[in-house]
Amino acid sequence: MSVVRVPPVLRSEAGGKREVEASGATVRELLEDLARRIPALGSRVYGDGEIQSFVNVYVDGEDVRTRNGLDTPVRDTSTVILLPAMAGGC
């Protein structure tokens, strides 16, 4: 199981959790597993076979868009960060 970090704006979709678990050998498999386990969270970040355009997904510190996208490999020990932009400077 990999650790998935949930951004603050999506924590209500994850029952308030800061981190959840999901499994998969690639980002696609992992996000599909996440969508099965926590549909409210999964559908916010992944839909129609694509990562939602406003969310960045990092596997072990690297943006999957700069690697192999949904085919980027994920290990059991990987940390996956879901990251939308935050605007606040207030």
Add this chain to the structure above:
Amino acid sequence: MTTYRELLQRTKGEISELDAKTAKETPEGIWVDVREADEWQEGHLPGAVHVPRGYLESRIEGVAADKTQPVIVYCAVGNRSAFAAKTLQELGYEHVHSLAGGFTDWKRNGLEIVLPRTLSPEKRTRYSRHLLIPEIGEEGQLKLLDSKILLIGAGGLGSPASLYLAAAGIGTIGIVDADIVDETNLQRQIAHSLDTLGTPKVDSAKRAIEALNPDVNVVTYRERLTSENIDRILDDGWDLIVDGADNFPTRYLVNDASVWRNIPVVHGSIYRFEGQVTVFKPHEGPCYRCLFPEPPPPELAPSCAEGGVLGVLPGIVGTLQTNEAIKLAAQIGEPLVGRLLLLDALATEFTEVKIERRADCPVCGDHPTITEYIDYVEFCAK
């Protein structure tokens, strides 16, 4: 036994000497001043580098790596430089000359000299803790004093940034903010106080800066940054932007303008317990649109007024931004270019992720499709 006179005479016979007028015509090459620091402070040749003779062997390769380029060495009258020239020949420099008559003859011939800038005794005291750091020193402090930094927002992030930039001696600080100080701001916006409730934030911040460091020139813009006013504000010539805006349209607007004008942006954003910090250096690293091509839908982009923020969080993120700004202004260290620093204050955890420039970025990419201001409010409401 050899006397000093004999040694000098023999050495001069083994090196090349040029008089001031001939040396001046030497088109290329590096000029090395081998005098002591106090002599250098009283004036030197334009473009010369200072390497006191005592450090010549250990430092010369740092300033003149190419041993085939001409090197012209000078001192006060041409004696120390003769010995220095001999040393450089022994180190393998192929075209070394000593300036005959040295700085004294140069000056006597009415040729141009440069008086180095130095800090006044008052500034030397105020910035003494910076001067003690080798990476900053007098040269770095002078760079800070010459810098012009624009703050977008005088709120949570802008408050600590304005105070620490002022304390560091940034010469000119610009502040853009249209808001008025209210009581809910005082939980975190430390540039403001009970005394300035109800006054414009730019005036309140200016007052706080001037109470801390009257040397700083503060330029205030009591307006909301828009496509209509951003060019006028940036035309005032800012070296660097510290972005502490509180909304997406302004973030994208600042990004596009900074890419087109080649101004680095120190980015910070916060929500509840979490923060993001990075530096967008146009064309050297990614821009904001490379990182976030699109803002989240409005329901996933609550402001601090809607979702709250831990009071100290903008203090941490704003001072991290200030650290980046000072490093960029002093041209030292490794700025957060291509790296996004994530802070979770609840877990006290810092995470760094890599961010890259996107070749297909609509603003800084190889074939830009956005080349003038767009309707940013509409873009962010999609």
